[in-house]
Amino acid sequence: MKIKAAVLPATQQPFLLTEINLDTELRADEVLVKIVATGLCHTDLSIRDEQIPFEIPAILGHEGAGIVERIGSSVTKVKEGDHVVLVPASCGKCSYCKSGHPSYCSNFFLLNLGGTRGDGSCPYHDHEGKNVAGFFFGQSSFATYSLASENNLVKVPTDVPLEILGPLGCSLQTGSGTVLNVLRPQAGEGIVVSGVGPVGLAAIMAAKAAGCTTIIAVDVHENRLTLAKELGATHTINSRNTVISDEIVNNIYPGGVHYGIDTTGRNDVINQMVGSLRYMGKAAIVAIAPTPKLEIDYAVFMTGKSLQYVLEGDSVPDIFIPQLIELYKRGLFPFDKLIKFYNLEDINQAVEDSENGTTLKAVLRMPH
Template sequence: MVRKAIEEHEGGAHMKIEAAVTHGQGEEFKIGEVELAEPRSNEVLVRVVATGVCHTDAVARDNGIVPYPIVLGHEGAGIVEQAGENVKAVGPGDHVVLSYSSCGHCENCLSAHPSTCEKMNDLNFGSQGIERLEQDGRPVATFFGQSSFATYAVADERNVVKVPDDVELELLGPLGCGIQTGSGTVLACLKPAFGSTIVVYGCGAVGLSAVMAAKIAGCRTVIAVDVHESRLELARELGADYALNGAEVDVVEEIGKATGAGTHYAVETTGVPAVVHQSLAALRPLGTVAIVGITPEMTVDMFGEIMAEGKTVTGVIEGDTVPQLFIPELVEYYRQGRFPFDKLVKYYDFEDINQAFEDSRTGKTIKPVVKMR
């Protein structure tokens, strides 16, 4: 790995780091030397220890929704090496998880909903106002305000969450997005009543995090739905009372048998239109489904599927949490043995990042994490 080297550069000091660069839509990652600008007064420099691989990284790489070239990675974990003069929350030596960007000034940010920040798309997918990276004299875009598929990252203080230094740091990166999304959707958004029923569609990292969160919330019946038996087996291990293979059974009928009248809540993580319709059909009257998966354009019968039985559909981004408050809670649940998300993780060397993405795509690995050292 290239050790950082500070040098003077037009516009300020830069350091040389190694990063996995995506040069064009759908192209594999290429690890190479990149120059990273020093942190500004509101920013921190983090030595990245490990970064989770998230489906959103693959969507950004393959679907042309970001500028290229770009350094992806948005579930970073590392150690603060330098903090700008206006940074108050963390300092050198602190262990941190990096999460998404938000402006901190709009109505949603000020009302504790930063994941629906009015500038969410610009800050996280467009590198708006963020010019930190260069390669061979050419600008390289930043992702989620962190670009943590790299040996070092600079991030705004609002991206950074301090975590205890007695918990394995390499494990914690996925809390910044995927695992926060699944668990936060249950605990922070749906807030299911004690003794209620819930079904989770899709048993990837997001869905299994929702399963674990449902047990923490005290749901009486937790149902997991997927088409891979290995994932359904893990869902049972993590607390699901029923695990249904959608390729083998009538999911709506089986949920009806298990609950009597359908579930109070549902979390839909797949983005598959047919599964979205299932999630609505299997709700009891006045039930709520949280849509977390990225769906294509689809048609919904507003009267028959929603209004006629008083059902609610809500979209949820990043679990609708405040990361600085919620992620430390997840760490504490993990310490207590109530949130064993380590069972989802498999580690890869940084040099094997393309294999990590392939194993995520095929479902071989639920949550790959690439280690930088």
């Protein structure tokens, strides 16, 4: 079938809206999804900027939401007409998947960054019949239709607008899951979030829902800090002209906060975050780093502090995403306040607005 897709034709290039031929002869476990809308995530741009290896030309996109169009012969998880959110692919069979950690699936890189099916076949082709890499994070949702497996689909209720739900599949579950599934703060504790883009703001909303009473947002954009305050931050710091750790330890939370999350990947910011922790404080990094090495000053890393990298919020999406939707319905996770809609053909404007900070979470509507 012919589909419309925003294709990355080469690294460091804008996306190109074009017609793609998609082979829709489904494998037994595959599902054809009509994409309604999909989020634009920094990880998509990391492919463009060669920070993550992936075959080019490619259809990217990994925060899709849509309606099940057809299912393979062995699929039982969803049926035609179901509303679904697409999430990163996982095998469902390895020890990490079976123990509730699909984000660390043994086959994660093959399934999400291989560009083809596991057997090497590619169902996406350009008008000349040449392969176009797909299955980005198991979905390649910068397109009107996506071919996925039932493992990376989450059925969602129909009483919430489907077009807003795609970002729950990656950025929003990353920020909120890191708080609720990994750090697990207790009511009354304190947390600092460095970088309050979509991931950081999701962490702030989750920290508020968990009962944290000191929630510190750190960024260089005043508009983001203002929104962070609206969504639950009790304190904000513009790190452009303030030493984060000194301000927190001396003026906001004497002795340091219990937890920290970094969404920037910057060594200097991470050092300041770790320096803001109390003894035995815990910190998590969720960013794709702009540099190949992480360097921590030994002095700020003493006194029992710990630091770990977290993928996709270490969540089980089938459980966690419905929980986030329920929090949203109760007014406790108002993530729709982050979203600005664009049409698929305006993807390059969405990229520009996201990179200059005028848009927090761009969501692309499909031209159905």
